[in-house]
Amino acid sequence: MARIAVAHVDLTAKGGGEAVCMNVLEALSNHDVTLFTVTRPDFDELNEYYRTDVADVAVRRPRRSKRVLDALEDATGVTLYNLRNALLNRFVARHAGRFDATVGTDNELSVPGPLVQYVHTPRFARLVVSKRVGEDSFVDHAYDRLSYRVGGYDAETIRGSRLLTNSSWMADVVQDAYGARPEVVHPPVDTHGFDPRPWEEREEGFVTIGRLAPYKNLEDVIAVVDGVRERGHDVHLHLVGPAYDEGYRERLASLAADRPHVSIEGELPRERLVELVCTHRYGLHAKRHEHFGMAVAELVAGGALPFVPDNGGQRDIVDRRAHLTYHTVEDAIETIDRVLSSPDLRADLRPDPASVERRFGRERFRREVREVLDDALS
Template sequence: MNQSRLTLKTIAIWQPYFMGGGAEAVSLWILEALAPYYDITLFTLQSIDLERLDILYNTHLSQQTITVKPLLPSLLNSESTRFLIANSRTVRSGLIHWSVRVFKELTRDYDLVLSTYNGLDMGRQGLQYLHWVYVVEPNPKKMRRWGAILMKISDFSLENLQKNVTLANSEYTAKRVKEAYGIESRVVYPPVVTEIDAIPWEQKDDAFLCSGRIVEPKQPHQVIEILQKVRDRGFDVKLHITGGGGGAYQQSYERRIKKIAAQNSDWIQVYQDLPYKDYLKVLARCRYGLHHKPEPFGISVAEMLKAGMIPFVRNKGGQVEILGNQHQELLYHRQPDAVEKIIAVLENREKQESLLESLKQRQALFSVEQFMKEIQLAVGDYFKESD
């Protein structure tokens, strides 16, 4: 550490792994927000490639002064261990709880402990960003023997979790946090890409985007079925599916989606693990978005909004906050409802123009700049209160 950094407050950040997805984008952008102002140490299970993550998420972490501390011994810093973490829930949860115990032991002298991976007992009061509830620890109402073992491994205290200052990714999640833990949350919407080329509506493709990991919980098969019904009604729309895979346990589903796409290659195209800049090009080209899974927030839906699309989403979950309750014509319940609402927009140019103008007003709510500013404020407020 150079002399000028010796005076900085120290922050220990816990994010056990990076396997792709919106939650990890949050962690990386928290690092981006704090690294210039604090002495940051990131604790993970295995070493990470910051340059590769910069390419995927458009961060600049490899150019920052950040200490990355892998918790597993170097012997276990291997692809086989990475495979087990990604594909074995038992191994993953066991290592997560072991890492919690080690994290608490190693971070007693830091000025702040911060979990970017949901609610956590960090041994003392810290700051936690919640994407959802009962992610690290099991739901006490449903705890089984393995859950009790995990809690002993990490020496996990629910009371310590409740003492933390809590950030939540949406009002929807904040309500769930209140129900689960009895604590209040400060809502900080996740970072959403802003560097999207503005392509005029007339020059965009008459295409839908389905974005997110290609795994069954994200339900891209439902998106395909909905748009097939739309096409059957005479609308020649295309579909671009973007996202990473879900590990070995999801390979059969991934193969299923790719097979359907290959059989319908005249209108479906799948892109996997695109670099950030290439993903933005796909975002910019599409007129519409379609996201079937109710989400705690739904970062891909916010990206669609920022790209000037008209997104259609389920009528429950955090993604409703992104579009706003006033856009009922874009919120659907099930497949038949989705088909009718999509067709009502596709066949009405005036409705498209009205929606585009209305949705544009919501874009400023979501950006990396706004996210970083709010994270810096939250950390600054924490230190003011603790001084």
């Protein structure tokens, strides 16, 4: 048994990164594990949400510095994510010498000793990411540089660690950022409980899974379904996910108020989410340049046919098939109309739910994590 430090800023965010962390904690349950985090987690709630079994994990938080950060966020009205990561990096670096290895599950970590880190996207190399996604901001770059210095990060330490990431596309991004290519370890997709209904018994509707947040482009999802309906297809839409931004949720609710075919489901019990996926024919995802897209893999696990933007890591899940990818809202409407109008094409495109467990399942993820850590410890 080794002493392992695991670092993750905020498990209460309930996204794909948090699923990675919870599954890492469970995978390493045979070790003495301490979680370093900024916000205290409720493991009972998180275990229920992610269907994990995390217990006997000590928790360390930088309380004094967090109070300063909370005051800054209250004063500015901005959640200072990168400064939170910087704060955690300094905190972990002070204690890393007491552990046999450190595992980071929330992007870059720069601490001494054996270090394994899962980079969902380079947080402190936004210039590289911005060029790939067609966005650029001097303010963002200045904020990155400030956070990088405050956190005491060191590019050589990052390059010299055991780097993991979630998709081949993101591996390219990380390599551009740091000059080191990470190993692709697809994140853990929970396939438990998925029992896909026969196609003819499924509803002619779409399910979208993910946080109700602006960067998920959910207005685009509604616009696509509107356009498909205008083409003569009697389809509807369920938006499923926690309300990460209450103002944005209200905006979506106002759009749904005039559209009986749109349902804002919000955060649902796992059983109800699985039921929706298994009883609907289609999935729709709109976040561009997605790091991987665990929600897309869940749609496939439930037998739904997913349509995704033609960029980022999510293309790997649909095997980059042209009939399942799109560039713009108008292109999505054209693509989906073409598929829904052709029974033969739909039959040819139907996913193989069993492949999800083999390629992206949780047991596979935990096994790979244990193998990587054993290698780092040796």
